[in-house]
Amino acid sequence: EVQLLESGGGLVQPGGSLRLSCAASGFTSATYAMAWVRQAPGKGLEWVSGTSGSAVYYVDTVEGRFTISRDNSKNTLYLQMNSLRVDDTAIYYCAKYISGSTAFGLDVWGQGTTVTVSS
Amino acid sequence: IVLTQSPATLSLSPGETATLSCRASRSLRNIGYLAWYQHKPGRAPRLLISGVSARATGIPPRFSGSGSGTDFTLTISNLEPEDSAVYYCQQYATSPFAFGPGTKVDIK
Numbered sequence: 001e002v003q004l005l006e007s008g009g010g011l012v013q014p015g016g017s018l019r020l021s022c023a024a025s026g027f028t029s030a031t032y033a034m035a036w037v038r039q040a041p042g043k044g045l046e047w048v049s050g051t052s053g054s055a056v057y058y059v060d061t062v063e064g065r066f067t068i069s070r071d072n073s074k075n076t077l078y079l080q081m082n083s084l085r086v087d088d089t090a091i092y093y094c095a096k097y098i099s100g101s102t103a104f105g106l107d108v109w110g111q112g113t114t115v116t117v118s119s
Numbered sequence: 120i121v122l123t124q125s126p127a128t129l130s131l132s133p134g135e136t137a138t139l140s141c142r143a144s145r146s147l148r149n150i151g152y153l154a155w156y157q158h159k160p161g162r163a164p165r166l167l168i169s170g171v172s173a174r175a176t177g178i179p180p181r182f183s184g185s186g187s188g189t190d191f192t193l194t195i196s197n198l199e200p201e202d203s204a205v206y207y208c209q210q211y212a213t214s215p216f217a218f219g220p221g222t223k224v225d226i227k
Contacts (some may be wrong), residue, residue, distance in 0.1 A: 035216075037164075045156070045164060045207050045218040057214040098169060102211055105154035106170035107176070112163065 002026035002108050004094045007042040009113030016084050016118035020113060022077040024095030034108060035106060036079045038090035038115075048092070052102045062088075086116045091115075120144050120210050122219035130225045135173045137195040139222045141208035146188045152212035155184055158221075159204045167206075168193065200226050 008020040020036070030032040033052035039045050049068040050057045056068050067080040077094055098104035121144040129137055133186040139155075147153055151171035158164040164184060166175040168184035183194045195202055203226045 003129065037218075044205070044221045045209075047216045050214070050216060057137065057216070059215040059217075082200055095161060095164075102214075102216060104211065105151060105155075105166045105175065105209070106164075107166045107169075109163035109165070 001094075004096060004108060004110035005086045006094050006110045006113035008094065009092065010116045011116045011118065014084060014086055016117070017082045018084065018115060020067070020071065020079040020081065020092055020094075022079075022110060023077045024077070024096070027096070029075050029077060030070065031094055031100055032068070032100075033100055033104075034077045034079050035095045035102070036068065036077075037093045037095055037109075039093070039112075040087070041091040043090075043093070045088075048090070050077055050097075050102050051077075052097070052100060057102070065079070077108050085116075089115060089117045109111070120213050120217065121145070122208055122217060124208060124219040126221050126222060127220070128223045129173050130227060131198055132227050133200060133224065134196055137193075137198055137202070137224055139193040139195075139206055139224070141186075141193070141219050143189045143191075143192040143210055146212050147212040151187055151191075151193050152210055153186070153211045155182075156162055156207045156209065156218075157202075157204045158207060169184070172179075178180065195224070198221055198224075198226055
């Protein structure tokens, strides 16, 4: 069964850092484009970052603070989040694209991990 | 590219048809790089439609997508109580691959 399992969320102070992990099972994540999507409390879905091959993409509000990466040997996707702000508080979902390109929809999603940025 | 969705909320009865609109601030190209998702509280989002009109695996024919350029529609026919959810469109023509603000569908 194709699955994604996020981990690494938690409570962090403003200005702090967290690294989210997304362990893939049932498929080889290296052959697919992958993404992180978040949902802040009471808000809608927000695409945060994606990667396809060697290309990486970010929404403007996290550019320079967040870094998406993969460890193909571990079949795992990461999101390194630095200089966290209160408005980064959200459930963070890992998701898989239908193919190796970001030119398709996100067909498999994890259950999400909660990040709370608060003093 | 900014997406707007209308209406914000839709309240319908079982058996009726829901028509959800998604408008892009500029064209998503001839191929139509647009997807639709269903999201229920406490659950992961679910892909319904990709490439404007291609249903994802396991999605019933009651869900259909159409449109081109800047205007797109998700139609849900013969509504069932389980269709209560927030529905989002997403463009993947140009990064950042943004979602629309969502349409909440409430089945009375």
